[in-house]
Amino acid sequence: EVQxxxxxxxxxxxxxxxxLSCVGSGFKFEEHVMHxxxxxxxxxxxxxxxxxxxxxxxxxxxxVKGRFTISRDNAKNSLYLQMNSLRREDTALYYCAKDRxxxxxxxxxxxWGQGTLVTVSS
Amino acid sequence: xxxxTQSPSSLSASVGDRVTITCRASQNxxxxxxxxxxxxxxxxxxxxYVATSLQRGVPGRFSGRGSGTDxxxxxxxxxxxxxxxxxxxxxxxxxRTFGQGTKVEI
Numbered sequence: 001e002v003q004x005x006x007x008x009x010x011x012x013x014x015x016x017x018x019x020l021s022c023v024g025s026g027f028k029f030e031e032h033v034m035h036x037x038x039x040x041x042x043x044x045x046x047x048x049x050x051x052x053x054x055x056x057x058x059x060x061x062x063x064v065k066g067r068f069t070i071s072r073d074n075a076k077n078s079l080y081l082q083m084n085s086l087r088r089e090d091t092a093l094y095y096c097a098k099d100r101x102x103x104x105x106x107x108x109x110x111x112w113g114q115g116t117l118v119t120v121s122s
Numbered sequence: 123x124x125x126x127t128q129s130p131s132s133l134s135a136s137v138g139d140r141v142t143i144t145c146r147a148s149q150n151x152x153x154x155x156x157x158x159x160x161x162x163x164x165x166x167x168x169x170x171y172v173a174t175s176l177q178r179g180v181p182g183r184f185s186g187r188g189s190g191t192d193x194x195x196x197x198x199x200x201x202x203x204x205x206x207x208x209x210x211x212x213x214x215x216x217x218r219t220f221g222q223g224t225k226v227e228i
Contacts, residue, residue: 044223045209045211046220115165
């Protein structure tokens with residue numbers, strides 16, 4: 001059974017940093033592009049970042065570019081999101097999501113974690 | 123960025139009804155369109171990818187149609203477990219953007 005489990009969310013002041021983690025199991029983690037997607041509670045979904053299977057390519061939404069860094073450790077089946085210079089508008093539930101395709105970035109998310117809530121507030 | 127607009131934003135329906143949700147892209151996205159279902163407090167679940175392909179394990183009452191800019195998700199006979207919010211997503215161009223969601227209520 002495929003599982004994705006996020007952690008690391010919490011309450012943080014504007015301008016501070018937070019690091020999210022996601023551990024995958026039940027599939028060959030190293031064979032898939034991985035993504036972060038966020039959702040303001042009660043609102044729509046926003047793709048945040050993706051990283052290719054070998055970390056060769058990363059990409060970000062303009063809203064987080066220069067502040068967030070996505071990374072992965074295939075030996076640990078883990079995905080990370082380092083979030084710096086946090087803003088109130090970054091408050092959201094952050095999901096990690098597995099790409100449906102093997103090695104390719106289809107941005108079709110066939111499995112999602114349960115999400116970890118990030119609240120940016122003073 | 124490609125804008126995705128869903129209609130309606132919400133709808134009321136009954137068990138057994140045929141329900142259709144529309145998603146319109148601000149430019150041609152060919153068939154690069156996915157549909158997700160999200161229940162309260164849960165993560166989204168992939169239903170349909172590349173406009174018409176049913177994800178493994180998804181009931182056959184769900185179907186997708188369309189290409190270019192106009193797409194539909196149809197539930198042929200609404201079941202109690204189908205009351206949820208449905209999101210469309212384009213995967214044609216980065217950033218991959220979502221619609222605002224359509225809430226299907228009783």
